[in-house]
Amino acid sequence: MIMSGSLVRRSGVALVAAAALVALPALPALPDGTGAPGAAYAAGRAGAAGRGGAAQAGEHWRGGWAAAPQRPTEVFGKNWSGEGFARQTVRQVVRVGAGGAQARIRLSNRYGTAPLKVAGATLARADQGASVRAGSVRQLTFGHGKSATIPAGGELLSDGVGLRVRALESVTVTLYFDAPTGPATLHALAGATSYRAAGDHRSDVGAAAFTETSQSWYYLSGVEFAGGGPARRDGIVAFGDSITDGYGSTFGTNRRYPDALADRFAAVGRPRGVLNEGIAGNQLVNTTADFGEKATARFAEDALNGPDVGTVILLEGINDIGMSEVAVGSGGPTPEVSVRQLIDAQRELIRQSHRRGVKVIGATLTPFKGAAYYTERGEIKREALNRWIRTSGAFDGVVDLDRALSDPADRGRMAAAYDQGDHLHPNDAGYRAMARAIDLDAV
Template identity: 40%
Template sequence: MGTWATAPQLVEPHNMPPPPGLAGNTLRQIVHVSLGGDRLRVRFSNEYGKTPMVLQAVHLAGAREGSAIDPATDRALTFGGQPSVTIPPGATVTSDPFDYSLRPLSNVAITIYFGEVPADLTGHPGSRTTSYLQEGNAVDAPEMPEAVTFERWYVINGIDVVAPEAAVVVTLGNSITDGRGSGTNKQNRWPDELARRLQADPRTRHVGVVNMGIGGNCVVRQCLGPSARERFARDVLHQPGARWVIVFEGINDIGGAEGGLEGALAMADSLIAAYRWMIDQAHARGLRIYGATLLPFEGAFYYTPEREQARQRVNEWIRTSGAFDAVIDLDAALRDPSNPARLHPDWDTGDHLHPNEAGHRRIAEAIDLTLFVDDAP
């Protein structure tokens, strides 16, 4: 079952690793899991690389403050019994399962000593979490005080736990789901906050959360990363243990709609068609799929009254069509009652598009946990 995952994308030039680069060096990346377990495996991706990627050695350990790990928890990963692995271009690899006492809602460090690295990197720029890059082989270093730091992930794709009674909710979205507006290293994106609520309720402690948000992503057209429709099978249907999916995406499609009112409403209809397709795909795989209404965005850089009409059309369809298995009305939860076309000031980062940290908590609190009880194993 998935306890943590991130959506791979081709890393843009301005998001590439800083000097000294990955090849021949060590990268430590921190991730926040949802479910606990006693046996793990870790996935790595070279999906967008055009040449092989060599992982000379990979370790996993409990994370402490900054770059520090708990050495007592440090484990060397193997791949087919070997300490190193070559990932072919366009491929992913999974480590051999290994024993590890993983606590729910804990932070773990994945440390990779790289060999050959392709020019085109697979990664996830919106980590909201500090990574540490040090020259040479420091794969088992207790800490990395001289490391170069940045907030991006590379190569890491997911962590799975052996948990036969567990199930997973996949959160599919754009920058809001990815964590824009949450706090760096605070692990308080709304999917993180949802995971905390699920773990706190005895009825839902078996439910993991994996975050498939990509900043700047769109549903029906190419924006940043593959479109939600294009990546639906990879990021939702093929997630280990997936039983539910929350679809919270479409505002970037609307924000980029051209052609005045006619073009904006045509985009709304295209989004609705894409949602119907996702619903069919999810149901064919036995998943329940929940639709989240799009947040208000008056005052944001791409707002127009015509695009607001498109948002209203999409939200009305989500609420009334009955096509989704349930509706999560985030628009109602976060809008300003005195001006429903705007985010409530208490939840707004100030750009009138992305919720702040309190807004991320508000999103999680607006989700009815019984949506994950009725279908419990």
């Protein structure tokens, strides 16, 4: 298991989340991206950010699922990112927060060193394991072609295809690579099983050919839908580190806090896409080999690049504090950061969001007393940053996760009922508590 206790001691990393929200002012909506019917794009990094892609006239695309791309790494255990793929089919299952009548996918070659050829792709409703529901397999095209090439550092958006998907339903994306890909852009901590088969099995309904498994996602960075409701800019991005990524939640059950938040919206008849853009171990100020680019560098593409993003929930900074005290991953301790640097980084993310008309909810850093990288000096920094988040007025709203998860008898420590066991990451109950604390009318 990639979320074993031994790995917790090895990595000791955390992420972000949310709690009691204050009311948020409405920000002006931005126009939706439109273009020729069925158009697709493959763009370099400078041109990819902010493009909502193409839709039929009058259609509104919504984010249903997302994952943040990372450079190849095996910090959470062996995966397929270093070797890549050749004459192989990769099948990946994801659960969507919001659905619709048409679907399309986003693929990322952000960390590829050469163009990536995608020989073919399909989308289907998921069944058990690597199998899909009969009659639901749809061949995907890219600019009306069955194959496409993504430039190194680029992103690819498929054409839309008719497939009616409900909120909280799982879909299966299958990619076939007929030529060597080289090392693969991935999302390391999937918390779900991916499958691999030799040869071209993109259209298979059954699972027999998919004899290999992995616990990461490869190249797939988004699933989007149209025809699922009125045109509203209501997509929510949960941005942060491993607490957002869902480290410590039960594997394969979609119990991360963004999943629990999507569950709440669906339960009241208002399904919304809650897009998980967490990367375990990520930092605000420092880029690391194993845990992604720093937040200020990746935010525009990961948080603001969706077609309907209206709100970002920002929970990040605990790794900047802890990993400057104790070495985590393949490198030594990262450079020490001051509270002022953490504040400046969060202000930069707020500025980037507001320039795009996106609201930002600031989340206080959760308790970490007893964690592998806890120090008293780090706790002083966490408390100071949390005071600023609560009182500065810089955010459009505040989520006090510190209070939501802390032990009333020791506010620096996570309550035992919410602790996954490493005193840093919540368990399933903790992630549900985070989602419950969010005012659905305020995001």
